[in-house]
Amino acid sequence: MSSKLDFIPKELTSLKEQGLLVNIRVIDSPQGAWLTVDGKKVLNLCSNNYLGFANHDVLKRRAQKAIEAFGVGPAAVRTIAGTLTLHRELESRLAHFKGVEAALTFQSGFCANLAALGSLSGPEDVIFSDELNHASIIDGCRLSRAKVVRYAHCDPQDLREKLRSETSARRRLVISDGVFSMDGDIAPLPEIVAVGTEFDALVLVDDAHGEGVLGQAGRGIVDHFQLHGKVDLEIGTLSKAFGVVGGLVAGSRQVVEYVQQKGRPLLFSSAVPPADAAACLAAVEILEKSGDLVERLWANTRRFKEGMRALGFDLGRSETPITPVMIGDAKLAGAFSRKLFEEGIFAMSIGYPTVARDKARIRVMISATHSDRDLDFALEIFGRVGHELAVLH
Numbered sequence: 207m208s209s210k211l212d213f214i215p216k217e218l219t220s221l222k223e224q225g226l227l228v229n230i231r232v233i234d235s236p237q238g239a240w241l242t243v244d245g246k247k248v249l250n251l252c253s254n255n256y257l258g259f260a261n262h263d264v265l266k267r268r269a270q271k272a273i274e275a276f277g278v279g280p281a282a283v284r285t286i287a288g289t290l291t292l293h294r295e296l297e298s299r300l301a302h303f304k305g306v307e308a309a310l311t312f313q314s315g316f317c318a319n320l321a322a323l324g325s326l327s328g329p330e331d332v333i334f335s336d337e338l339n340h341a342s343i344i345d346g347c348r349l350s351r352a353k354v355v356r357y358a359h360c361d362p363q364d365l366r367e368k369l370r371s372e373t374s375a376r377r378r379l380v381i382s383d384g385v386f387s388m389d390g391d392i393a394p395l396p397e398i399v400a401v402g403t404e405f406d407a408l409v410l411v412d413d414a415h416g417e418g419v420l421g422q423a424g425r426g427i428v429d430h431f432q433l434h435g436k437v438d439l440e441i442g443t444l445s446k447a448f449g450v451v452g453g454l455v456a457g458s459r460q461v462v463e464y465v466q467q468k469g470r471p472l473l474f475s476s477a478v479p480p481a482d483a484a485a486c487l488a489a490v491e492i493l494e495k496s497g498d499l500v501e502r503l504w505a506n507t508r509r510f511k512e513g514m515r516a517l518g519f520d521l522g523r524s525e526t527p528i529t530p531v532m533i534g535d536a537k538l539a540g541a542f543s544r545k546l547f548e549e550g551i552f553a554m555s556i557g558y559p560t561v562a563r564d565k566a567r568i569r570v571m572i573s574a575t576h577s578d579r580d581l582d583f584a585l586e587i588f589g590r591v592g593h594e595l596a597v598l599h
C-alpha cells in the first residue's frame with residue numbers, strides 16, 4: 207500500500223546512495239582543541255571557535271553574572287519588551303570595535319541577513335549576489351522578493367557587466383560573503399566597492415568568517431582592506447570567532463536604524479538571552495585589549511597549511527584559517543573523514559549541495575586553541591590516511 211509519506215524513505219535512500227546523507231555527530235564535552243564525540247576523544251578540526259571563546263573562562267563568568275542579574279529568558283521580541291541594557295551595551299561596543307556609527311544585534315547571522323536584505327530591498331529592486339554566497343544570503347534575497355542576479359565568484363568584472371545590464375531597477379544592491387565559508391578565499395572587496403560606487407549600488411558584505419579573524423585584532427574585512435565608511439552595511443555573526451551565538455549588522459546610524467525598523471527577525475522573533483549578550487560583550491572587550499589570540503590563530507593556520515602543502519594536499523584557494531582539503535568524490539571524502547575519526551581526528555566531509563558535486567572535501571577549521579603538538583598530530587594522520595586512500599601518491 208502506498209502512502210503520502212513514501213517520498214521520504216525514497217529520497218533518504220537516494221541521498222545515502224550518493225554519499226550525501228548528513229551524519230550528525232554528537233559532542234559530549236565543551237568546545238576546544240579536543241572534543242569527546244560519540245564517546246571518543248578526538249582532535250577538533252571542525253568548529254568555528256576560531257579564538258577559543260566558546261569555552262573561555264572570562265565569557266563563562268560574565269554569562270553567569272548576567273543570569274544572576276537578568277535571568278535566563280528574553281521573554282519578548284526586541285521591539286516590545288526584549289531589549290536589555292546589555293543588548294544596547296553590546297551594540298555600542300561592537301560599533302566602537304568596528305569603527306562604525308552603529309550596530310544592531312540579532313539571534314544569529316542567518317537572521318541578520320534576513321533582516322538586512324529583507325528590509326533594504328523589495329520587489330522593485332535587483333540584488334547582485336556572488337554565486338557562492340552563503341545560504342542565509344540566498345534566503346534573505348528570497349525574503350526581499352527582489353530580482354536576484356548571480357555574478358561569477360569573486361569577479362568584479364562580471365559584476366560590472368551584470369550591473370550595466372540592469373538599468374530599470376529602483377535600487378541596486380551588491381552583496382558578497384567576506385570570507386567564503388567552504389573555500390576560505392577572501393572577496394575582492396576594494397574592487398567590489400569600486401564597481402558598486404560606479405553604479406551607485408548599495409554594497410553589503412557578510413563578514414561571518416572574517417569577524418575575529420581578519421583586520422586588526424579581528425575587526426573584520428572592512429578593516430582588513432581599510433574600507434571604513436565605504437561599505438553600506440556589514441553583516442556578521444557572534445556564533446563563530448565570538449564563540450557565543452547571535453548576529454549583527456554594522457554601519458551608519460541611518461542604515462542601522464532602518465534595518466531596526468523593518469527587519470523581520472527583530473520584529474517577530476525573541477531577543478538573544480542575557481547570558482549570551484553578556485558573553486559576547488566580554489569577547490569584544492578581550493579583542494579590544496589584545497590581538498594575541500588572533501595572532502595565534504594565524505600562526506597555527508600557517509603551520510598547518512605549510513605542512514599540508516608539503517605532504518602534497520590540494521588546499522584549493524584558501525587564504526584564511528578555513529582549510530578545504532580537496533578530495534573530489536563525495537563518497538571518498540566521507541571515507542576519508544571516517545578514517546580520520548578512527549585515528550582520533552574530527553574533521554567533517556562536505557559534499558553537495560553545500561559545495562559542487564565534484565568538489566567534495568574535508569573542511570579543516572584551525573583555531574587559536576590548537577597547540578603545535580595538536581597540529582603536528584593532525585599532519586601525521588592526514589599524511590597516513592592520504593596515502594592509505596590514495597589521495598596522495
Ligand SMILES: *Cc1c(COP(=O)(O)O)cnc(C)c1O
Binds near residue numbers: 314315415444
Ligand atoms: C555561518 C554563516 C552565517 C550564519 O551565521 P549564524 O550565526 O550561524 O546563523 C551567515 N553568513 C555566512 C557567510 C556564514 O558563514
